[in-house]
Amino acid sequence: MAAAPERTSPARVVVLVSGSGTNLQALLDAVAEGGAAYGAEVVAVGADRDGIEGLRRAERAGVPTFVCRVRDFATRAEWDAALAGAVAAHRPDLVVSAGFMKIVGTAFLAAFGDRTINTHPALLPSFPGAHGVRDALAHGVRVTGCTVHFMDAGVDSGPIIAQEAVAIREADDEAALHERIKDVERRLLVDVVGRLARDGYRIEGRKVHIP
Ligand code: GRF
Numbered sequence: 001m002a003a004a005p006e007r008t009s010p011a012r013v014v015v016l017v018s019g020s021g022t023n024l025q026a027l028l029d030a031v032a033e034g035g036a037a038y039g040a041e042v043v044a045v046g047a048d049r050d051g052i053e054g055l056r057r058a059e060r061a062g063v064p065t066f067v068c069r070v071r072d073f074a075t076r077a078e079w080d081a082a083l084a085g086a087v088a089a090h091r092p093d094l095v096v097s098a099g100f101m102k103i104v105g106t107a108f109l110a111a112f113g114d115r116t117i118n119t120h121p122a123l124l125p126s127f128p129g130a131h132g133v134r135d136a137l138a139h140g141v142r143v144t145g146c147t148v149h150f151m152d153a154g155v156d157s158g159p160i161i162a163q164e165a166v167a168i169r170e171a172d173d174e175a176a177l178h179e180r181i182k183d184v185e186r187r188l189l190v191d192v193v194g195r196l197a198r199d200g201y202r203i204e205g206r207k208v209h210i211p
Pocket of ligand 1: 017018019020021022023024054098099100119120121182185
């Protein structure tokens with residue numbers, strides 16, 4: 001069982017991104033608008049690549065950034081350890097993988113596995129992996145959605161914290177459906193991060209308890 005410690009100051013959140021960073025922006029906006037009442041602050045943003053809008057969003061908000069690229073390391077394990085070190089330098093209470101398109105390894109999970117959450121654009125355990133929106137459309141499901149969950153060693157397989165459904169429309173293509181899912185996903189992520197930060201949580205097996 002893992003449990004979050006009680007705290008009196010805002011939870012320190014490190015956000016990991018690989019792309020446009022609209023989920024990150026939603027968190028930055030929630031922190032800016034909610035102030036201390038939101039219960040969390042974004043202390044750093046990390047990425048696995050340069051030149052992405054996610055990093056620019058962090059810079060505009062005055063949040064420190066770091067980049068940890070797989071190709072700069074001899075092995076994936078070294079990259080994983082370096083990523084864990086870069087995150088650890090910011091002493092996070094929570095790590096948020098918000099469109100971070102890398103699978104982390106044992107060093108990262110040993111350090112942060114019980115406090116790293118991921119957002120995924122499908123109703124897990126259906127359609128894990130990098131193409132959750134496309135795979136749901138191709139399967140012909142009528143309802144998909146998004147899932148916020150704790151990270152574990154598998155692909156989008158950790159304990160589920162929150163989910164919300166999105167109906168698929170006849171005219172949907174991948175881009176249109178993903179945009180509608182992301183509208184819901186941003187709201188859900190902001191809500192989950194705030195609740196985890198303010199109220200704490202316990203993970204028992206596959207169950208996440210937020211008091
Ligand atoms: C989100 O739908 C996330 O679940 C998926 O990639 C998207 C990232 O969007 N893995 P953004 O970079 O936050 O705009």
